[in-house]
Amino acid sequence: DVQMTQSPSYLAASPGESVSISCKASKSINTYLAWYQEKPGKTNKLLIYSGSTLQSGTPSRFSGSGSGTDFTLTIRSLEPEDFAVYYCQQHNEYPLTFGSGTKLEIK
Amino acid sequence: QIQLVQSGPELKKPGESVKISCKASGYTFTDYAMHWVKQAPGKGLKWMGWINTYTGKPTYADDFKGRFVFSLEASASTANLQISNLKNEDTATYFCARGLPGYRVMDAWGQGASATVSS
Numbered sequence: 001d002v003q004m005t006q007s008p009s010y011l012a013a014s015p016g017e018s019v020s021i022s023c024k025a026s027k028s029i030n031t032y033l034a035w036y037q038e039k040p041g042k043t044n045k046l047l048i049y050s051g052s053t054l055q056s057g058t059p060s061r062f063s064g065s066g067s068g069t070d071f072t073l074t075i076r077s078l079e080p081e082d083f084a085v086y087y088c089q090q091h092n093e094y095p096l097t098f099g100s101g102t103k104l105e106i107k
Numbered sequence: 108q109i110q111l112v113q114s115g116p117e118l119k120k121p122g123e124s125v126k127i128s129c130k131a132s133g134y135t136f137t138d139y140a141m142h143w144v145k146q147a148p149g150k151g152l153k154w155m156g157w158i159n160t161y162t163g164k165p166t167y168a169d170d171f172k173g174r175f176v177f178s179l180e181a182s183a184s185t186a187n188l189q190i191s192n193l194k195n196e197d198t199a200t201y202f203c204a205r206g207l208p209g210y211r212v213m214d215a216w217g218q219g220a221s222a223t224v225s226s
Contacts, residue, residue, distance in 0.1 A: 034212040036152075043111075044216040049207065055214060087152055091211035095168040096142075096154040 002026055002090050006099030012107040015080055021073045021102045023066075023088035032092035033071045035064055038085040038101075048073065049091065080106075109133040111203050111217035118223045124191045127220045129203030136184035137161045140206030142213050143177060143188050147199045157206060158186060193224045 003026035013019045023033060031051035038044050046055045048064040051071060061076045075082055083106050088099040114128040129141065143155040156167040158177040165177040176189045186203055200221045204213035 032211075036213075043218055044202070044204070044213075046207070046212055046214045049210055049212045089152075089154075089212065094166070094211070095156075096211055098152040098154065100151045 001095055002029060002093065002097050004088055004090055004097050004099040006088055006102055008102060009100065010103050010105065012105045013078055014107045015078050017078050018074065018076045019078065019104065020075075021086055021088075021104075023071045023073070023099050025069045025071075025090055028068045029090045029092035031067045032090060033064070033066065034089045034091055035062075035073045036087045036089065038087065039081075047086075075104075078104075109205070109215045111205065111215055113201075113203060113217040113220040116221045116223070118225070119193050120226055121193055121195060121224055123193050123224075124189060125193060125222050127188045127190075127201050127203075127222065129186045129188075129217050129220075131184045131186070131205070134205075137181060139208060141177075141186040142204045142206055144202040144204055144213070145171075145199045146202065146219070147196075152202075155188075155201075160186065190222070193222075195224050197222060198224045 005024045007022045033051050034049040035047045036044050047058045052064045063074045065072050083104050086102045110132045112130045117125045119125050137160045140157050142157040145153045145155050155171045158165045174191050178187045200219040202219050203217040205215040207214040
């Protein structure tokens with residue numbers, strides 16, 4: 001199985017700042033990496049897939065980059081609604097596997 | 108709009124069975140795969156497998172072979188997860204999630220259904 005290592009586990013930032021979250025795969029997954037957002041009281045939201053393709057409805061301040069084993073989610077100019085938990089997921093092969101999550105908190 | 112509405116919380120004893128339902132609306136049920144994902148308390152997400160809603164064929168991740176069954180009531184646009192011979196480690200929130208066609212990602216999620224196994 002492809003192991004996904006996400007870092008950091010916790011990240012504190014202020015509205016207006018930019019942040020980056022890293023996700024590393026244990027072997028090449030080409031560009032098949034997705035990012036999800038988890039918020040209390042809301043259903044999980046697909047933000048990005050295939051490394052950098054924004055899902056419909058994802059604000060343009062979110063961007064994804066990377067290929068092979070190293071990927072990054074960047075959020076520019078944080079909005080209050082962006083404080084949440086973020087998960088990466090490889091979609092190159094079965095079984096699908098997720099990172100352990102990054103909790104983005106307000107500083 | 109697209110909605111996946113899951114059944115309510117369950118409290119079961121070890122050895123019992125539980126059935127979790129996921130009712131879809133707002134789209135053609137049989138056009139999209141349905142995935143199942145487990146989240147144990149305080150833990151991350153673990154993919155359990157998926158079911159082809161057109162053919163009914165399920166595919167299970169290795170850790171979920173044997174006691175776990177994915178099924179459909181296609182006429183009711185509903186996917187079900189049944190877990191038999193429950194163990195304490197099955198205590199978790201279970202999510203259904205719609206598969207984005209052509210990609211192994213999940214573009215709509217249910218709200219989650221909690222199952223607690225305790226004697």
